[in-house]
Amino acid sequence: MSTLVLPDQQVRVENTTVRHVRPTRRLGASLRKTLYRSGAIIGFLLVWELVPQFVLEPASRVFLPPLHEVLQQLWKMIISGDLGTHIVASLGRSAIGFILAVIIGVPVGLVVAWFAKVGDFLNPLLEVFRNTAALALLPVFTLLLGIGELSKVSIVLYAAFFPVLLNTILGARSVDPLLIRAGKTLGLNNFEIFSKVVLPASVPIIFTGIRMAGTSAVLVLIAAEMIGAKAGLGYLITNSQASFLIPKMYAAILTVAVLGFVVNAALVALEQHFSRWARA
Amino acid sequence: MSTIEIKNLTKKFLRSGANESTAVTAIESLDLRIEDGEFFTLVGPSGCGKSTLLDILAGLSTPSHGEVLVDGEPISGPSLERSVVFQQYALFPWLTAAANVLVGLESQARHGQGPNKADRRARAHEYLRLVGLEGVEDKYPHELSGGMRQRVAIARALAHEPKVLLMDEPFAALDAQTREQLQDLLLDIWKRTRTTIVFITHGIEEAVYLGQKVAVMSAKPGKITEIVDIELQDRQAVDDIRSTRQFGEYRHYLWTLLHRHGRQGEEATIDKTLITSGASA
Numbered sequence: 001m002s003t004l005v006l007p008d009q010q011v012r013v014e015n016t017t018v019r020h021v022r023p024t025r026r027l028g029a030s031l032r033k034t035l036y037r038s039g040a041i042i043g044f045l046l047v048w049e050l051v052p053q054f055v056l057e058p059a060s061r062v063f064l065p066p067l068h069e070v071l072q073q074l075w076k077m078i079i080s081g082d083l084g085t086h087i088v089a090s091l092g093r094s095a096i097g098f099i100l101a102v103i104i105g106v107p108v109g110l111v112v113a114w115f116a117k118v119g120d121f122l123n124p125l126l127e128v129f130r131n132t133a134a135l136a137l138l139p140v141f142t143l144l145l146g147i148g149e150l151s152k153v154s155i156v157l158y159a160a161f162f163p164v165l166l167n168t169i170l171g172a173r174s175v176d177p178l179l180i181r182a183g184k185t186l187g188l189n190n191f192e193i194f195s196k197v198v199l200p201a202s203v204p205i206i207f208t209g210i211r212m213a214g215t216s217a218v219l220v221l222i223a224a225e226m227i228g229a230k231a232g233l234g235y236l237i238t239n240s241q242a243s244f245l246i247p248k249m250y251a252a253i254l255t256v257a258v259l260g261f262v263v264n265a266a267l268v269a270l271e272q273h274f275s276r277w278a279r280a
Numbered sequence: 281m282s283t284i285e286i287k288n289l290t291k292k293f294l295r296s297g298a299n300e301s302t303a304v305t306a307i308e309s310l311d312l313r314i315e316d317g318e319f320f321t322l323v324g325p326s327g328c329g330k331s332t333l334l335d336i337l338a339g340l341s342t343p344s345h346g347e348v349l350v351d352g353e354p355i356s357g358p359s360l361e362r363s364v365v366f367q368q369y370a371l372f373p374w375l376t377a378a379a380n381v382l383v384g385l386e387s388q389a390r391h392g393q394g395p396n397k398a399d400r401r402a403r404a405h406e407y408l409r410l411v412g413l414e415g416v417e418d419k420y421p422h423e424l425s426g427g428m429r430q431r432v433a434i435a436r437a438l439a440h441e442p443k444v445l446l447m448d449e450p451f452a453a454l455d456a457q458t459r460e461q462l463q464d465l466l467l468d469i470w471k472r473t474r475t476t477i478v479f480i481t482h483g484i485e486e487a488v489y490l491g492q493k494v495a496v497m498s499a500k501p502g503k504i505t506e507i508v509d510i511e512l513q514d515r516q517a518v519d520d521i522r523s524t525r526q527f528g529e530y531r532h533y534l535w536t537l538l539h540r541h542g543r544q545g546e547e548a549t550i551d552k553t554l555i556t557s558g559a560s561a
Contacts, residue, residue, distance in 0.1 A: 181340055182370035184358040186436070187387030196383075200374045277374045277420050 097156025109168025167209025171202025321491030329502025
């Protein structure tokens with residue numbers, strides 16, 4: 001039996017490529033970077049605060065109240081719990097529709113991708129649906145399902161379903177064939193190739209679809225709520241406008257913006273977590 | 281350890297054209313016998329069908345005519361008995377190095393063979409150590425260099441102790457220094473395990489350094505033009521065997537064989553008997 005003399009040294013050298021930077025300098029640099037990046041937002045908020053006060057005439061000022069009035073109104077709505085009720089109503093509908101879309105979209109996408117004939121058959125129809133704006137179908141949903149929760153959740157489900165479905169198909173189809181070949185030579189049968197190679201390999205692309213679905217779930221719901229609803233942020237916006245409670249309307253819009261931002265950031269974090277290995 | 285017999289093997293591909301499909305012959309009437317425990321290298325220009333041949337040996341592709349027998353049994357698909365190391369590593373990027381090595385062992389376990397769970401982990405670590413990778417068990421492929429990835433791939437191919445190791449230009453994507461290290465590593469492993477190795481390369485020097493036999497392939501259609509016995513002493517016992525006269529003669533002889541087929545009709549300028557007599561000296 002000969003002993004193995006292995007070039008350990010080389011392996012270790014290959015491994016040390018981390019650059020060392022002094023922590024204080026890094027902190028200062030990142031602070032400056034953060035400031036620079038939030039500059040545009042701060043500028044925008046300043047314009048919002050100052051232009052209505054010093055530039056606009058009192059008549060038009062009514063339609064665009066300065067930021068501090070909107071924030072005061074927002075604070076009142078938070079304290080009263082009014083805002084919370086609407087947020088819960090909206091988020092609940094989005095979440096149910098979105099989760100259903102993921103639960104249905106991923107398995108259907110995998111089946112379509114795995115069975116090429118099913119895919120060939122369904123693809124033209126999917127393309128038609130995908131390119132039909134969800135909101136164009138809102139009247140249809142309202143006619144068939146009424147103006148209650150069912151039609152709201154359904155339109156969210158519809159809007160979120162296609163990004164999930166299409167990205168799952170794309171992900172499963174774009175798996176490196178080499179990995180499938182490697183899996184076969186390592187004794188994996190067809191089902192194992194699917195569950196242990198195709199599925200994990202498509203996770204990053206599937207999560208991109210899930211992120212897109214989450215964003216459109218919120219966007220479509222707000223619009224749907226503006227057309228017919230008794231609660232929710234979309235309802236709050238149109239209702240405030242109709243009641244001429246302009247600061248309240250802006251407070252609701254601001255809430256929608258923050259909510260969209262938070263949902264997207266959460267989904268981006270989730271996406272990055274599940275595709276850490278793909279960052280080569 | 282296994283004997284591989286290839287009998288009258290032909291592989292044709294259908295290339296779909298505008299109106300009709302034309303058949304392209306990748307390999308034509310190829311006969312070859314690879315002995316048990318042999319280190320067999322195949323060298324040839326790109327497009328000569330050597331990767332196609334390896335695919336058929338791996339069971340990833342089926343012959344159009346003829347048959348391939350491993351220990352007298354025809355190949356009926358991929359098998360853990362015949363492991364493959366690919367040029368592009370083909371590691372599963374979502375699995376750690378150790379988990380990659382475990383894939384074959386776990387397939388084996390599902391068929392009721394191989395070690396139990398605790399021993400499988402130990403075996404994965406043992407094979408990573410064998411390829412010189414201690415301490416990277418929990419690293420992901422993207423955290424490793426090309427050389428380290430190919431070491432993981434070799435460990436993964438060997439951990440379930442296959443009878444045949446098939447290697448498709450495994451070191452072609454590596455830099456020269458890393459390549460030489462891995463060539464020596466592979467020779468060490470082969471000496472220890474005596475696994476039958478079929479090694480495909482387009483590097484003449486690599487073929488001579490590693491192989492006990494070198495088969496020279498020519499393209500269009502792919503066939504083996506000559507099999508050369510390499511009778512060099514233990515590669516690692518001599519300092520820089522690549523610079524010895526004998527090694528150079530083998531290298532040149534194979535070079536001539538490969539280039540003769542570019543220019544039909546010309547004869548190899550080196551007499552083969554010269555080399556074989558030199559080997560016994």
